[in-house]
Amino acid sequence: MIAQDQKIADSLYVIYRQGHLKGINKLELLLNLSYNTSDTKKSLKYANELIEAAEVYKNDQFLYRGYSQKGQTFRLSGDLTYALEALFKAREVAARIKDKSFEGGAYLTIADVYSESGNSENAEIYYTKSINLLKKTKDTITLIAALLNAGDDSFHNNKLNKALGYFKESETILKKIDYPIGKAYNSGNLGMVYASSGKDELAEYHINEALNILEKLEDHNAISDYLTFMSDIYVRRNDFKAALSYAKRSLNLSTRNKMKEQISRANLTLSEVYEKAGNPDLSLSHYKAYIANRDSIINIENVQQLADLRTNYEISKKQTEVDLLKQTKKNQRFLTIIIGVGLLLMALFAFSWYRRYLFIKKTNLIIEKEKDRSEQAFSELQATQAQLIQQEKLASLGQLTAGIAHEIKNPLNFVNNFSDFSIKLTEEAMDELQKTDSNPHTEEVKVILSDISVNLKKIHEHGTRANNIVSSMLLHSRGGSGKREPTDLNTLLKEYVNLCFLGMRAAKNPIQVEIKMNLDDNIYEVHLNKEEFSRVIINVCNNAFDAMRSKKIAENDENYLPTLTITTKKEKNFVLLIIEDNGPGIPANIRDKIFQPFFTTKKGTEGTGLGLSITHDIIKGHNAELNVESSEGKGTSFIIRIPD
Structure with missing residues (x-):
């Protein structure tokens, strides 16, 4: 506006x-x-x-x-x-x-008024009406405003899950449009919710994202508010230096732009930080500034005298607290000196007897600590050494594989291309012979051409399989960027499971599969490499579809319905992902081999044996855990535990 x-x-x-x-x-x-x-x-x-x-x-x-x-x-x-x-x-x-857009806008303003008056119950009712109406219109900007305001009202009433729901919904809409100010407010609000939930890293990430946008837009009011909130985050970490830095930036910005409400809030934050940092004088100074600015905002003539009385009372009360604190500290110092002198006199009598005991005890403690540190360092060294050796082996194998694959791929392309071309030539020759008069020689030529065509097709088939293996080897040896970022796991699963299903339906021998998605709404963002983890989803789902197809063809049972179940669940310190099928299961004698490169149970050109090997490497690269549970005749479950 x-x-x-x-x-x-x-x-x-x-x-x-x-x-x-x-x-x-x-x-x-x-x-x-x-x-x-x-x-x-x-x-x-x-x-x-x-x-x-x-x-x-x-x-x-x-x-x-x-x-x-x-x-x-x-x-x-x-x-x-x-x-x-x-x-x-x-x-x-x-x-x-x-006019649904007008009506939704009216409900939004009504909700804002109820929110400002402290009537959160009515505010929530009218925010809901506004959002439901605006979703039926193309008025995306007003819809975003309604979601942001509804989330803000829920946040200030400590309904953090509800607030997070509103902000995540607006975030989804904002990804589709160019609306920087809306993205900034939404990201900042997400940061405030995460901060209040104790997720300081996510909070800092989102608030900094908001600050970067707002600084370009020169939205000083919002910048000042978010700087104050960043200060609160660092206070909880007991990092008073960083907390003071953010609060001072907020105060300087609001002072330059004469924003009285933000000046008041920044002074209050500085007062609280200095108090916790043990500086009562500066705490009192900023508290006085907070009171003065607060009352200048509420400058109403008929209550001015009362405001002055309240101001004097609050400052006097604060001054009394500071004086009391100083006197208490003074008394404590005096008492400490008296006790110290007494203890010193007692210690002098016992010192000659006690000194040797303390020395021996201290020496033993140092020896014990050094022993523990040495054992721990040795264990870490062994683990690091083993990890480096394994990484070096894998790196060398990857380089060797990539080199061999590149060298093989060029002649393979010639074999495939010329065999394909030769098949077409033999078919054309057969067509020409069909047009000529039949005699023993032409029949013999036809038989020879037919044999050549069959041989060429076998060459092309096996050449294609070799080409697929080489391509998979290149993919296996090619590492990703390794960059991880906050990712909506549930959304990623929906997208790539659906992509696999559509690919299977469009390929040869499609089957009807029921897909069940049991996704935990409490999972919001997980640190993942999207490109790599999408390959995990694709590889496991494709294997599941192939397994269920083989069971349907083998059993020829009309009552058998292939079912793929995707489950996510928020556990303590990790996120659980289960991809389960009701296929034939994996025989016990090959379960330990399925993650080995080039191991496959598929025939012909159907598989290369690298899909699950790549999957295993990607999961390890995410510091995650991959387990397989399978029951022959009933199905298989791939269980992935991702650190939160």
Whole structure:
């Protein structure tokens, strides 16, 4: 929304005084005057004139805008009862003209008013109505605003899961459109929810993302608020230096831009940080500044005297606390000195007897600690050495594999291309012979050409299989970027399981498969390499489809329905992913071999034996755990545990 501009209002007032405008032009003039005028009384006057003119001209759209502007003006002046009355009339007009976008906007503003008045129950009701209506329109921006405001209301009422749900929904919409300010607010709000949930790393990531966007947009109000919140995160970590840095940045920014509310909030944060850091004088100084700025915001004449009394009382109370703290510390120091002198005198008598005992005990402790450290260091060295040897072997094998694969791939391409071309030539020769008169020689030639065609097809078939193996070897030896980022695991699973299913349906010998998705809604973001982990999903799902296809063909049972079940579950310290099929199962004698490179039970060109080997390497690269449970005749489950 464009901010109010009194200069625009002054220019429009000149046109208003002339009184020449009629119809739609007059309605536009009154709307802009009401919106841009900073004087509340004049703004209400123009809004009422707009309502009267809209009724005269029978223009329901401007009648809606008139009531909306009137409600907003009352809301800004603090008259929330009158604001609701006007906004409900705006909603009635929107419903009458069946404009879902207008009606959703009216419900949104009504919800905002209830939220500001502390009536969270009614606010939630009207936010829900607004969101449901706006989802039926193309008004994406207003829908995002409704989701953000609803989430903000839930957050401030400590309904963190509900708030997170709203922000995740708006995040999904924002990924599809270019709306930087909306993305910034949504990311910042996600950060605040994560911070309140104790997930400081996610909180810091999202708030920093918001700050980067807001600094480009120069949205100083929001930047100041998020800097203050970052300060709170570092206070919880007892990193007072970083906390003070963020709070001071917030105060400097809000002071430069004369933002009184943010100045007050930054001073309060600094007061709390200094108090926890053990600096009561600076804590009191910033607390006084907080009180002064807070009361300048609530500068109402008929309560000013009361505000002064309250200010003096609160500062006096704070000063008393500081004085008491100083006196307590002074008394503690004096008491410590007395006790110290007494203990010193006692220690002098016992020192000659006790010193040797302490020395021996200290020496034994040092020896014990050094022994433990040496054993631990030796164990870590052995583990690191084994890991380095394994990595070196794998790296050498990868380089060797890639080199061999590249060398083999070129002649293979020639074999495949020329065998394919030769098949076509033999078919053309056969066609020409069919057109000539039959004699013993031509029949003999046909037999020879037929044998050649069969041989060429076998060459092409096995060449294609060799080419697939080489391609898989290259894929196996090619490492990913290794970069992991917060990823919505459930969304990734839906996308790639569906992709595998569509690929299977489009390929040879498709089967009907029922896919069950049991996804835990409490799983939001997991640190993954999307490119690599998508290959895991594809490899395991393709194997499941192949297994269920072989069972359906072998048993020829009409009652057998191939079923693929995908399950995710949030466990302590890790996320559980299970991909389960009801295929024939894996025989016990080959279960230990399925992750070996080039091991396959498939025939012909159907498999290379590298899919599960690649899957195993990717899972290990994520510090995750992969297990297989299988029952012959009943099915197989691939169980993956990913660190949270």
